Amino acid sequence: MKILFIGTGHMGSAILEQYANKNKDNEIFILNRNLENSKLLAEKNNVRYLTDLTEIKNIKFDIFIIGVRPIDCAKLFESLDEIDISNSLIISMVNALSIESILNSFKNSLNLSVIRMIPNMNAIIGKSLTSYTTFGDNKTLLNCGLEILKSFGKVFEITEDKYPSFVTLTGTSPAYIFEFLKAFEQFGLENNYDHKFLKELIAEQIISTVENWKNNDKETEMLIKEICVPNGSTIAGYNVLLKEKFLETVMKCLNASKEKC
Ligand SMILES: NC(=O)c1ccc[n+]([C@@H]2O[C@H](COP(=O)([O-])OP(=O)(O)OC[C@H]3O[C@@H](n4cnc5c(N)ncnc54)[C@H](OP(=O)(O)O)[C@@H]3O)[C@@H](O)[C@H]2O)c1
Incomplete structure (x- = not known):
C-alpha cells in the first residue's frame, strides 16, 4: 500500500x-x-x-x-x-x-x-x-x-462521545504531567543537583510511586495519609498543596481541556 x-x-x-x-x-x-x-x-x-x-x-x-x-x-x-x-x-x-x-x-x-x-x-x-x-x-x-x-x-x-474525557486523560495529559515534573526538576536544580542525576532520581521516584499506587488496593487518600505523619515534614508540604487548592486546580485544568476536545 x-x-x-x-x-x-x-x-x-x-x-x-x-x-x-x-x-x-x-x-x-x-x-x-x-x-x-x-x-x-x-x-x-x-x-x-x-x-x-x-x-x-x-x-x-x-x-x-x-x-x-x-x-x-x-x-x-x-x-x-x-x-x-x-x-x-x-x-x-x-x-x-x-x-x-x-x-x-x-x-x-x-x-x-x-x-x-x-x-x-x-x-x-x-x-x-x-x-x-x-x-x-x-x-x-x-x-x-x-x-x-x-x-x-x-x-x-x-465511541465518539467519549473523546473529550478520554483525550483529556490520554492525549493532553502528558503536558500536565511534564509541568508537575518541572516543579521537581526546578527544585532539584535550585538545590544544585546535577541535571542528569536529577532526571534519573525523579523518574525513578515517580515510576515507583505510580507502580505502588497501581498495584495497591488501598484508597489513594489512605496512601497519602500513611506518609503524612502528624508534625512531620511531608504534612508540612502537603498542607501547602491543600491551602493552594492543588487538586481543584488540576481538576479545573482537566475540565478546561475536556471542553476543547
Ligand atoms: N501535539 C500533540 O500532543 C497532539 C496530540 C494529539 C493530537 N494532536 C493533533 O495532531 C495535529 C498536529 O499537531 P502538532 O502538535 O504536531 O502540530 P504541528 O507541530 O504544528 O504540526 C503540524 C504540521 O503540519 C504542517 N502543515 C500545515 N498545513 C499543511 C498542509 N496543507 N500540507 C502539509 N503540511 C501542512 C505544518 O507546517 P508549518 O510548520 O509550515 O505550519 C506543521 O509542520 C493537530 O491536529 C493536533 O490536534 C496533537
Missing part, C-alpha cells in the same frame, strides 16, 4: 519515526508545507517526500495520515477532494474533528474509510495511548490503518 503523511510536525513526525522503523511492506511518503523539513525527515526515516499536493494525482495513495492543525484542515480537505481521493482511508489525528465533519468535507471523493484517532506525545518512544474510532467497511484498509496505530503504542477503540 502507499501511505502519505500530510503534516509531519511534532506529532506527525513522532508517529512517522515509529512506523517507518517497523514497516516492511508499505511505501511511505511525506508532505509538508516546509520542504526543508520534509527533506530532513525523509532522509532520517528512509521514506520519500512530495513537494506539492498536486503530485498525488500521479500516485494512487491508499492511506492519508492527516497531521496538520485543526485550523489547516478545511483547506487541505478541499484540495484533496478536488483531486479526488475516492476509495482511500483517511487517518485523522486532528483534535475535536468528528468523523461526520471529515466526511462532510468531501463531496467528490466517494467510498472513503476513516480512522479518527488521538495519540499522545509518548508516541515518540512507542508508548502512546491512542484512542480511535473507525468508519467504513473496507477491512483491508482499516486493518492496515490499525497496524499503523499499533506501531507507536497501545490502542483503545472508543
Whole structure:
C-alpha cells in the first residue's frame, strides 16, 4: 500500500519515526508545507517526500495520515477532494474533528474509510495511548490503518462521545504531567543537583510511586495519609498543596481541556 503523511510536525513526525522503523511492506511518503523539513525527515526515516499536493494525482495513495492543525484542515480537505481521493482511508489525528465533519468535507471523493484517532506525545518512544474510532467497511484498509496505530503504542477503540474525557486523560495529559515534573526538576536544580542525576532520581521516584499506587488496593487518600505523619515534614508540604487548592486546580485544568476536545 502507499501511505502519505500530510503534516509531519511534532506529532506527525513522532508517529512517522515509529512506523517507518517497523514497516516492511508499505511505501511511505511525506508532505509538508516546509520542504526543508520534509527533506530532513525523509532522509532520517528512509521514506520519500512530495513537494506539492498536486503530485498525488500521479500516485494512487491508499492511506492519508492527516497531521496538520485543526485550523489547516478545511483547506487541505478541499484540495484533496478536488483531486479526488475516492476509495482511500483517511487517518485523522486532528483534535475535536468528528468523523461526520471529515466526511462532510468531501463531496467528490466517494467510498472513503476513516480512522479518527488521538495519540499522545509518548508516541515518540512507542508508548502512546491512542484512542480511535473507525468508519467504513473496507477491512483491508482499516486493518492496515490499525497496524499503523499499533506501531507507536497501545490502542483503545472508543465511541465518539467519549473523546473529550478520554483525550483529556490520554492525549493532553502528558503536558500536565511534564509541568508537575518541572516543579521537581526546578527544585532539584535550585538545590544544585546535577541535571542528569536529577532526571534519573525523579523518574525513578515517580515510576515507583505510580507502580505502588497501581498495584495497591488501598484508597489513594489512605496512601497519602500513611506518609503524612502528624508534625512531620511531608504534612508540612502537603498542607501547602491543600491551602493552594492543588487538586481543584488540576481538576479545573482537566475540565478546561475536556471542553476543547
Ligand atoms: N501535539 C500533540 O500532543 C497532539 C496530540 C494529539 C493530537 N494532536 C493533533 O495532531 C495535529 C498536529 O499537531 P502538532 O502538535 O504536531 O502540530 P504541528 O507541530 O504544528 O504540526 C503540524 C504540521 O503540519 C504542517 N502543515 C500545515 N498545513 C499543511 C498542509 N496543507 N500540507 C502539509 N503540511 C501542512 C505544518 O507546517 P508549518 O510548520 O509550515 O505550519 C506543521 O509542520 C493537530 O491536529 C493536533 O490536534 C496533537
